[in-house]
Amino acid sequence: MTMKFDINLADQRVSDADREQLLASPGFGQIFTEHMITIEWDAESGWHNAQLRPYGPLSLDPATKVLHYGQELFEGLKAYRQPDGSIVSFRPRANAARFNASGERMAMPPLPEDVFVEALELLVSTDRDWVPTQEGHSLYLRPFMIATEVGMGINAPSSTYLFCVIASPSATYFSGAIRPVSVWLSQDYTRAAVGGTGAAKCGGNYAGAFVAQQQAIAEGCDQVVWLDAVEHRWIEEMGGMNMFFVYGSGSSARIMTPALTGTLLPGITRDSLLKLAPDLGIPVTEDRISIEEWEAGCLSGEITETFACGTAAVITAVGRAKGPKGSWTVGDGEPGPVTKRLREELVGIQYGSQPDPHSWIHKLV
Ligand code: PLP
Numbered sequence: 001m002t003m004k005f006d007i008n009l010a011d012q013r014v015s016d017a018d019r020e021q022l023l024a025s026p027g028f029g030q031i032f033t034e035h036m037i038t039i040e041w042d043a044e045s046g047w048h049n050a051q052l053r054p055y056g057p058l059s060l061d062p063a064t065k066v067l068h069y070g071q072e073l074f075e076g077l078k079a080y081r082q083p084d085g086s087i088v089s090f091r092p093r094a095n096a097a098r099f100n101a102s103g104e105r106m107a108m109p110p111l112p113e114d115v116f117v118e119a120l121e122l123l124v125s126t127d128r129d130w131v132p133t134q135e136g137h138s139l140y141l142r143p144f145m146i147a148t149e150v151g152m153g154i155n156a157p158s159s160t161y162l163f164c165v166i167a168s169p170s171a172t173y174f175s176g177a178i179r180p181v182s183v184w185l186s187q188d189y190t191r192a193a194v195g196g197t198g199a200a201k202c203g204g205n206y207a208g209a210f211v212a213q214q215q216a217i218a219e220g221c222d223q224v225v226w227l228d229a230v231e232h233r234w235i236e237e238m239g240g241m242n243m244f245f246v247y248g249s250g251s252s253a254r255i256m257t258p259a260l261t262g263t264l265l266p267g268i269t270r271d272s273l274l275k276l277a278p279d280l281g282i283p284v285t286e287d288r289i290s291i292e293e294w295e296a297g298c299l300s301g302e303i304t305e306t307f308a309c310g311t312a313a314v315i316t317a318v319g320r321a322k323g324p325k326g327s328w329t330v331g332d333g334e335p336g337p338v339t340k341r342l343r344e345e346l347v348g349i350q351y352g353s354q355p356d357p358h359s360w361i362h363k364l365v
């Protein structure tokens with residue numbers, strides 16, 4: 001399916017000098033390009049009124065459903081500048097598929113994957129000057145969908161929706177990217193339970209997480225680690241990242257990540273590492289690990305490294321963990337060789353310095 005987009009360009013573009021200045025240290029999700037995509041949906045017309053238009057505020061009636069009940073979805077992926085100046089993204093169809101899987105859970109209409117990808121191509125090609133050339137930086141793309149019906153009934157989902165894509169030049173999520181993070185094992189709060197929305201990328205999952213993240217910071221940690229809802233023992237994932245545990249070292253190193261139980265977000269980086277690591281001779285498993293096993297494994301040396309992975313965070317080492325009963329160091333507290341190797345390979349594919357054996361790279365411009 002191809003969509004006909006109305007093109008309405010911004011009257012004023014940011015000057016080259018001002019853009020350069022903004023791109024010098026963009027932070028994460030702080031600055032935005034000059035355009036955005038919007039497409040509307042209703043039952044009669046399906047997806048319609050597709051527009052590329054100047055970036056700007058949306059006007060919503062105060063009784064719009066999304067404002068009250070949070071019927072919303074989002075995705076996150078990046079556009080990467082290549083050595084030849086072209087611009088690519090990484091597995092955008094996987095994001096499109098996850099967007100629709102999330103939509104199914106939230107009773108929202110599917111967007112054809114081709115339209116999702118076309119929207120990215122059009123926005124990035126229009127705002128291509130905003131795709132950073134600085135090493136490790138990228139243009140973070142944020143597709144999202146909101147319920148736009150006006151009315152506060154809760155007997156049925158919204159009858160109308162707005163799909164939107166905005167773009168934000170960004171550095172990596174963690175400043176000083178390579179510094180390992182410390183994590184707080186949340187006992188007081190639960191992110192997701194069986195039958196809930198944990199596997200969907202909906203805003204509410206993140207709204208409910210802020211208080212635990214605040215607690216993590218108050219405990220002197222960078223990030224919260226979520227445990228299962230029933231026993232509060234089994235490690236699920238982090239705030240915006242999946243987790244991997246490295247067992248052993250050298251040629252006998254292997255990696256394990258918590259299995260997708262329906263309460264974790266099925267990360268695309270996670271899935272990519274499950275395919276990439278075996279290429280490098282590193283066996284992978286999907287299993288489960290409790291906090292006690294993690295701590296004991298770190299103390300005995302069986303677990304040598306732990307890292308978190310996601311689009312925004314890429315691959316980030318976990319150096320220390322803290323729970324109510326105490327804290328421990330993972331390995332020597334520094335990023336280990338398996339973490340560094342996997343990061344190098346993944347980033348190499350994304351930025352075009354390594355071959356792409358799984359055809360994950362999609363040229364946008
Ligand atoms: N887990 C959560 C809760 C997330 O928000 C994210 C980020 O999107 C991830 C994991 C990692 O997913 P991905 O690798 O697709 O970015």
Ligand code: COI
Nearest residue numbers: 076077240310311312313
């Ligand atoms: C991402 O990695 O794309 C995320 O969505 C993480 C977070 C910023 C929500």
